[in-house]
Amino acid sequence: MESEELRNVGLKVTTPRLKILSLLENASEKHMTAETIYRQLGESGEVIGLATVYRALAQFEAAGLVTRHQFDGGQTVFELERGPHHDHIVCVRCGRVEEFYDKVIEERQRVIAAQLGFTLSDHALTLYGECNDPACRESKA
Amino acid sequence: MESEELRNVGLKVTTPRLKILSLLENASEKHMTAETIYRQLGESGEVIGLATVYRALAQFEAAGLVTRHQFDGGQTVFELERGPHHDHIVCVRCGRVEEFYDKVIEERQRVIAAQLGFTLSDHALTLYGECNDPACRESKA
DNA sequence: TTGCACATGAGAATTATTCTCATGTAGGAT
DNA sequence: ATCCTACATGAGAATAATTCTCATGTGCAA
Structure with a gap:
């Protein structure tokens, strides 16, 4: 509830x-x-x-x-x-948003923060690209 | 010039x-x-x-x-x-910004985009945390 | 059931950014 | 060097997103 x-x-x-x-x-x-x-x-x-x-x-x-x-x-x-943490990838053409989680990236972030003398509290990762959805492809033409 | x-x-x-x-x-x-x-x-x-x-x-x-x-x-x-591409880490307390570049993360991003059927064109990665600069530490207290 | 701290709605206020438009100017053509 | 035109500028108005104000409403602990 x-x-x-x-x-x-x-x-x-x-x-x-x-x-x-x-x-x-x-x-x-x-x-x-x-x-x-x-x-x-x-x-x-x-x-x-x-x-x-x-x-x-x-x-x-x-x-x-x-x-x-x-x-x-x-x-x-x-x-x-x-559910668990995830990051996003956004289509720059149609705006569609997909989610993903990558253990390798998460771990690297922690290491990098430590190396630079920061205590990591959060992060924002967004990828941008063109998706391969046919409907999206056309919307460009 | x-x-x-x-x-x-x-x-x-x-x-x-x-x-x-x-x-x-x-x-x-x-x-x-x-x-x-x-x-x-x-x-x-x-x-x-x-x-x-x-x-x-x-x-x-x-x-x-x-x-x-x-x-x-x-x-x-x-x-x-x-200079070359880099991402950022920002101190949530004092606002200081440091830059970093991580080959592993860059490569993972490309792989992830491909897996999801996107052609990667850009990305935004920012880490947030508390830095260990003494002056920053104090500003909290 | 009542009191009061907290929540709400409506619109005003604020903030960041973009637009409008009259005027100015860079720089290619002469 | 001078002229012409497309592009650039400044000032303020306009817009967009978000937050604030304040009078009124309401959840909920006693």
């Missing part, structure tokens, strides 16, 4: 928060902007202030329930933090 | 462009925001419109003379593209 998730991280259980969480869990797109969340909620009859959406997302992020990404050029997207 | 760099990439040689390039080459900070560049030019008597700074930076980026970075939370910074 979503109420549990909220309680577990010390947030009051409110309607807006529940709706936002549940939208993130059920949406077809895994990566959504605050605007999109706001609009989709509105369309399904759940009118929630845009400021509230931003506030809730910020709190969810602080609580570790969601992560925030800034892909090149695009606007900030939020993603439900489910 | 900076005029050469501009001509080589097909940009007219103008005073604002020369001043911005030369500031980037001589500044103590390697990573600068558009605002900072604008302000520093102003302070040294070279008053250049902020819009012009943004325009020039965008052109320099398109021409491959500078790269643009979006470190977490901070605003966009620009860096003169000199």
Whole structure:
């Protein structure tokens, strides 16, 4: 139940928060902007202030329930933090996002940080390229 | 000479462009925001419109003379593209930026992209952590 | 059931960046 | 050297994304 998730991280259980969480869990797109969340909620009859959406997302992020990404050029997207850590590859033509996890890269990062005298706390890795989806190929021509 | 760099990439040689390039080459900070560049030019008597700074930076980026970075939370910074490719590690406490290059990571990225059916065109990797600079340590306490 | 700390909505405010448009200028052609 | 034209510039307006303000509403512990 979503109420549990909220309680577990010390947030009051409110309607807006529940709706936002549940939208993130059920949406077809895994990566959504605050605007999109706001609009989709509105369309399904759940009118929630845009400021509230931003506030809730910020709190969810602080609580570790969601992560925030800034892909090149695009606007900030939020993603439900489910399952293990992963990084992203984004198609520069159609915007499709795939996820991946690479143990080698993760380990190298730790080594590099240590070598430079840093205690690693986080990282952001995004690859950009053109995907081989036929539909995407055409969209260029 | 900076005029050469501009001509080589097909940009007219103008005073604002020369001043911005030369500031980037001589500044103590390697990573600068558009605002900072604008302000520093102003302070040294070279008053250049902020819009012009943004325009020039965008052109320099398109021409491959500078790269643009979006470190977490901070605003966009620009860096003169000199020497070989590198990634960054940023101190989350004092904001210090160090550069690094890791062949293993670079190679893994290419492999991963290929596996996922992407033709890699670019990537953004930034590590975040706490640095061990004594001055930084104190700033927390 | 009540009180109060915290949450919400609406719109104003802020911040970063881009656009508009009237005017200026680099640099190729003459 | 001079002229012409396409491109560049400055100033401020416009836009976009996000955060803030503040009056009002509500979860939930006592």
